[in-house]
Amino acid sequence: GTVGVVGLGYIGLPTAAILADHGVQTFGVDVSPGTVEAVNRGEVPFVEPGLREVLKRAVEGGKLIASLNVPAADAYIIAVPTPFTSSRSADLSFIEAAARSIAPQLRGGELLILESTSPPGATDHMRDVVLAARPDLAEQDLLVAHCPERVLPGKIMDEMVTNDRIIGGVTSEAAVAARELYSTFCTGELLLTDAKTAEMAKLTENSFRDVNIAFANELSVICERIGVDVWELIELANHHPRVNILQPGPGVGGHCIAVDPWFIVDSAPEESNLIRTARETNDAKPDWVLGQILRAIDAGSAASVVALFGLSFKPNIDDLRESPALQIASRLADRRPNAELLAVEPHIEELPSSLSSCENVSLVRTEEALAAADILVLLVDHDVFKSLSRSQLTGKTIIDSRGIWR
Numbered sequence: 463g464t465v466g467v468v469g470l471g472y473i474g475l476p477t478a479a480i481l482a483d484h485g486v487q488t489f490g491v492d493v494s495p496g497t498v499e500a501v502n503r504g505e506v507p508f509v510e511p512g513l514r515e516v517l518k519r520a521v522e523g524g525k526l527i528a529s530l531n532v533p534a535a536d537a538y539i540i541a542v543p544t545p546f547t548s549s550r551s552a553d554l555s556f557i558e559a560a561a562r563s564i565a566p567q568l569r570g571g572e573l574l575i576l577e578s579t580s581p582p583g584a585t586d587h588m589r590d591v592v593l594a595a596r597p598d599l600a601e602q603d604l605l606v607a608h609c610p611e612r613v614l615p616g617k618i619m620d621e622m623v624t625n626d627r628i629i630g631g632v633t634s635e636a637a638v639a640a641r642e643l644y645s646t647f648c649t650g651e652l653l654l655t656d657a658k659t660a661e662m663a664k665l666t667e668n669s670f671r672d673v674n675i676a677f678a679n680e681l682s683v684i685c686e687r688i689g690v691d692v693w694e695l696i697e698l699a700n701h702h703p704r705v706n707i708l709q710p711g712p713g714v715g716g717h718c719i720a721v722d723p724w725f726i727v728d729s730a731p732e733e734s735n736l737i738r739t740a741r742e743t744n745d746a747k748p749d750w751v752l753g754q755i756l757r758a759i760d761a762g763s764a765a766s767v768v769a770l771f772g773l774s775f776k777p778n779i780d781d782l783r784e785s786p787a788l789q790i791a792s793r794l795a796d797r798r799p800n801a802e803l804l805a806v807e808p809h810i811e812e813l814p815s816s817l818s819s820c821e822n823v824s825l826v827r828t829e830e831a832l833a834a835a836d837i838l839v840l841l842v843d844h845d846v847f848k849s850l851s852r853s854q855l856t857g858k859t860i861i862d863s864r865g866i867w868r
């Protein structure tokens with residue numbers, strides 16, 4: 463059968479490319495003309511190792527064709543964003559728009575798979591939107607399922623094939639149909655359940671990580687107060703056979719772990735105390751690090767030069783989305799306009815707009831920052847920063863939010 467993939471972003475595009483590469487006739491759909499044109503030229507509009515080769519093969523072989531409009535297909539995979547609103551509930555408008563764009567093409571019997579991370583009930587809601595647009599179709603005319611993506615950016619091409627997958631059918635017939643589709647390229651286990659459990663499973667995985675990072679972040683604040691090295695503490699505690707604490711940092715970034723737990727909180731606010739508190743603990747961490755930097759600046763005599771090492775949301779990538787490091791940098795620029803801020807981020811060529819508009823911030827290379835700054839702030843544990851030698855750091859005030867310069 464043929465597959466239409468709606469949304470050609472970080473998840474949709476690799477999914478479409480891998481399906482096509484496994485011989486499935488695939489149609490990619492996106493609202494951005496730039497994305498559609500790039501894909502049809504075999505070009506990837508973002509950085510993801512290994513994707514370009516597979517995409518190029520798929521497009522050149524005629525197995526993947528991108529367009530702005532939804533064509534008729536036997537199955538659809540919806541991979542659009544689910545951001546959260548200012549009131550911290552899920553914004554389902556992209557899912558609703560995708561559902562309405564697919565509706566006119568349906569003949570009955572199609573499989574509709576929602577891959578976007580969604581709050582409990584969103585898959586049913588998507589089906590209702592389709593049926594409202596097509597009163598001539600009945601519930602049993604459509605096979606609807608939720609199969610959340612769980613791939614790690616940077617390892618998508620690997621994980622998309624090898625990860626186990628949760629397949630939640632609105633009906634068991636839909637789950638079986640979805641399993642058949644994923645078995646064309648997925649070598650991991652395909653685990654069948656209902657749609658709501660699948661929605662909750664995805665949110666639970668990211669909340670598990672968020673709660674555990676919050677534990678580490680809270681420990682780091684406690685340790686600072688009582689004068690204990692938190693990284694030594696965690697390393698020692700982790701020698702216990704049943705203890706495995708994660709690493710503290712300047713906060714939690716990216717567009718998944720800092721968002722998804724709110725969907726759980728929103729679905730059961732009274733019962734979600736731990737998950738909410740963890741989210742708030744992690745969200746408070748950038749300002750705590752900022753406080754450390756402000757105190758270091760104010761303790762100095764002359765006007766300070768501060769070097770900020772790393773801007774991305776996690777190590778060894780160029781992704782600045784929802785980055786706590788970036789938040790700290792722009793708040794610092796705002797709070798201390800007389801301090802000179804030197805940002806070191808080897809993975810980007812120019813500063814993002816939130817910083818380029820600040821007159822006291824510039825993007826420099828490591829050597830320049832080390833030569834000019836009296837305060838060094840480590841925000842992202844990029845490998846290139848780990849290899850700096852101790853002698854390059856002596857005589858400076860050091861604020862190390864990741865514990866790699868101890």
Ligand code: SAJ
Pocket residue numbers: 579611612613614615667668671675708709710711712713714715716717718719775776777
């Ligand atoms: N972080 C810490 N300490 C740690 C681990 C992470 O501070 O010990 C921070 C990172 O620096 C970063 C944030 O957490 O700012 C998130 O990074 P991450 O590597 O934990 O996760 P993401 O956002 O890149 O991808 C996650 C993954 N989920 C899980 O590991 C449970 C991925 O598998 C999901 O597919 C992805 O979210 C998603 O799209 O939901």
